[in-house]
Amino acid sequence: EAGVTQSPRYAVLQEGQAVSFWCDPISGHDTLYWYQQPRDQGPQLLVYFRDEAVIDNSQLPSDRFSAVRPKGTNSTLKIQSAKQGDTATYLCASSFMANQDTQYFGPGTRLLVL
Amino acid sequence: GEKVEQHESTLSVREGDSAVINCTYTDTASSYFPWYKQEAGKSLHFVIDIRSNVDRKQSQRLTVLLDKKAKRFSLHITATQPEDSAIYFCAASMNQGGRALIFGTGTTVSVSP
16 A cells, blocks of 8 residues: 655745645545644644645644645645744644544655745 | 643663653544554554554564553663664544544654664
């Protein structure tokens, strides 16, 4: 069974540029999470979906970040105008609600904003 | 909201010794406590979890203990091996059908020969 896949693996931007991250969850997983992991810190939730619905986006900086999961499968996280403080690894995870909640993480996208 | 504190930032042990990582949480509604391992340059890998209906769970060399009264849980690694060297993260969530995890800050475990 394929794991969670993410692309790109790395991104380097100047401040003010836009970037999109893509995530393909494990097949059949209904819940998809985006976490931000700054260097030397634990992951922090940005947003999560159940199927195509946003369940919690309270930690998503809504003025610059957006996330969608239109068909309840793949998801895209977009940063409209990146800041140096956005430098972090962006992790996607998925789980199957009825399967005891174990979340499986993808390899992450490392973002550097100059 | 929930906060998870991971008490040891680094832990150095000799191969074959045991390692213990301690975490505390604040929200009594939390009922699911997984542990993840992150090797250098890699993503998080699930290692073991415990739910609030039990106070101990073992998987091979890993044991998780949960003390709900003290709001504390711990990961015990026995007979450590060099491949156990990594950053370990504890986390907590309210297990009501797929909830986001609140992570600790991580413990860097180094196992020396």
